[in-house]
Amino acid sequence: MKSTIAALVALLVIGTSSFVNADEVAEITITADKLTFAYDIKEFTVKAGQKVKVTLVNPKDSQNLQPHNLVMSKKGSLAEMIGAANNPANFSNPEFLKNPIPETDLIVRHTKLLKPGESETLEFTAPEEAGDYPYLCTYVGHAAIMNGVMKVE
Numbered sequence: 001m002k003s004t005i006a007a008l009v010a011l012l013v014i015g016t017s018s019f020v021n022a023d024e025v026a027e028i029t030i031t032a033d034k035l036t037f038a039y040d041i042k043e044f045t046v047k048a049g050q051k052v053k054v055t056l057v058n059p060k061d062s063q064n065l066q067p068h069n070l071v072m073s074k075k076g077s078l079a080e081m082i083g084a085a086n087n088p089a090n091f092s093n094p095e096f097l098k099n100p101i102p103e104t105d106l107i108v109r110h111t112k113l114l115k116p117g118e119s120e121t122l123e124f125t126a127p128e129e130a131g132d133y134p135y136l137c138t139y140v141g142h143a144a145i146m147n148g149v150m151k152v153e
């Protein structure tokens with residue numbers, strides 16, 4: 001009986017496309033492009049307070065052999081984050097090249113720098129406040145084009 005109810009509930013959820021169950025885990029896999037500095041997913045939407053798993057994949061057959069990361073930051077902070085990542089002082093700092101995480105309190109969470117063939121999953125609870133929460137790659141020179149938005153609704 002329980003499973004019948006669960007099946008009915010599942011059907012109702014499928015039938016009502018605007019309704020997203022906040023108890024469901026939103027799983028998003030973002031893959032770095034093999035040729036250019038870009039993510040394949042520029043935007044995704046989650047519910048406020050929803051459990052989220054975001055995986056960054058740097059494909060092992062990457063042709064540009066670039067390392068990439070995924071840095072998630074505070075609501076509406078994309079321009080400031082690009083500025084922080086592209087601070088010219090970073091580019092001549094060998095430590096920054098190894099772990100390119102700019103010093104700013106705008107960062108909420110981030111992956112490590114992933115080489116081709118590596119991936120990492122960030123697990124978290126989406127913010128309660130609706131809005132556009134940016135993510136970007138802070139490796140030298142990537143931030144301005146390698147970014148996207150997690151929309152919280």
Ligand SMILES: [Cu+2]
Pocket residue numbers: 037066067068069137138139142146
């Ligand atoms: Cu990158």
